[in-house]
Amino acid sequence: MTVLIDQPRWPAHDTLWSHLASDFSLDELHAFAQGQDIPRRAFDLDHYDIPAHRYDELVAAGAEPVTIRQFVERLAASGLRVSQRERRAVGR
Numbered sequence: 001m002t003v004l005i006d007q008p009r010w011p012a013h014d015t016l017w018s019h020l021a022s023d024f025s026l027d028e029l030h031a032f033a034q035g036q037d038i039p040r041r042a043f044d045l046d047h048y049d050i051p052a053h054r055y056d057e058l059v060a061a062g063a064e065p066v067t068i069r070q071f072v073e074r075l076a077a078s079g080l081r082v083s084q085r086e087r088r089a090v091g092r
Helices: 026-035 052-060 068-080 084-089
Strands: 005-007 010-012 017-023 048-051 062-066
Touching: 005 026, 005 052, 005 068, 017 026, 017 052, 017 068, 048 052, 062 068
Parallel strands: 005 062
Antiparallel strands: 005 017, 010 017, 017 048
């Protein structure tokens, strides 16, 4: 049971963004996010979008830093990953 965070590298809204996800359950992910005052509106089907300025703080709080490849592999292995097809189906 681990909350994962990738490096901030996704540009949007004048900052870089990370992704925060669980390799175990969405309940674990939501509990961690709530404990770190991450707003629910940052949740995007299988992960939270996290601005770069929060990265070090979340790692210090217990999120495991991983590469984007590790992030995708572990999220997929958990069965929690939402595919691009599923994202399109819900309009994301």
